[in-house]
Amino acid sequence: MVYITSWDEFVDRSIQLFRADPISSRYVMKYRHCDGKLVLKVTDNRECLKFKTDQAQDAKKMEKLNNIFFILMTKGPDADITEVTSKEQGEAQPPKRGRGRKQ
DSSP: OEEOOOHHHHHHHHHHHHHHOTTTOEEEEEEETTTTEEEEEEEOSSOEEEEEEOOTTHHHHHHHHHHHHHHHHHHOTTOOOHHHHHHHHTOOOOOOOSSSOOO
16 A cells, blocks of 8 residues: 555546556545544555545545546546546636625
């Protein structure tokens, strides 16, 4: 089992691992509340990749990785995941106007 320290490397290698063998690949999340640690694991029974964090800001990154895996699992390993990454970058919405007390 390999703990990868870089988030980008973990995402790239886990996507490659899934695309190489989508039938036997697994993606597991484990959160230990007592330690406040989140462990993500991707394995295909030959290679095991792990990423451990205790930072709350990594939850957004984990959500993005979940969306990537949802697309790969539903549309197939050859699916285009650029729409997920581009959508996440342009996600900031302008504040809503109207319906409220005027100041």
